[in-house]
Amino acid sequence: MSTKPSESWASDPQARALRVEVSSERSLLLPFDHFTFSELTSEGKEQRLRLVFSTHEVVIRGHALRRLETVMQQMELSFISRMPAGSRSLSAEGQPVIVEVIVNENDSPAESDPERTSLN
Numbered sequence: 001m002s003t004k005p006s007e008s009w010a011s012d013p014q015a016r017a018l019r020v021e022v023s024s025e026r027s028l029l030l031p032f033d034h035f036t037f038s039e040l041t042s043e044g045k046e047q048r049l050r051l052v053f054s055t056h057e058v059v060i061r062g063h064a065l066r067r068l069e070t071v072m073q074q075m076e077l078s079f080i081s082r083m084p085a086g087s088r089s090l091s092a093e094g095q096p097v098i099v100e101v102i103v104n105e106n107d108s109p110a111e112s113d114p115e116r117t118s119l120n
Helices: 066-073
Strands: 009-011 017-023 026-031 035-043 046-053 056-063 077-081 097-105
Touching: 009 066, 017 097, 026 046, 026 056, 035 066, 046 066, 066 077, 077 097
Parallel strands: 017 077
Antiparallel strands: 009 077, 017 026, 035 046, 046 056, 056 097
């Protein structure tokens, strides 16, 4: 029986989008063409990596997230999901641990600007 923890992230140099698994019932693909910026912040031992796309914002909470930021900078981050609580203690020292993944939809321009009209 293997004690290897399940992978909560992956990189692929051929990736064209980031697959975000929010839960076992919900995942989405966010194309790199829609990536706007990222922001990494630290509060004590916990880090927060914010990935902003034109349609969605993804917030990743965890530890050792600098590596994910670097892989995203290279447009090679292909998959992220929350690491099960039981597997977190099995992760190697210095390896990214994703504790939580939050996805928010950005407001569409038509919704955020009441003066904008639709052309039909």
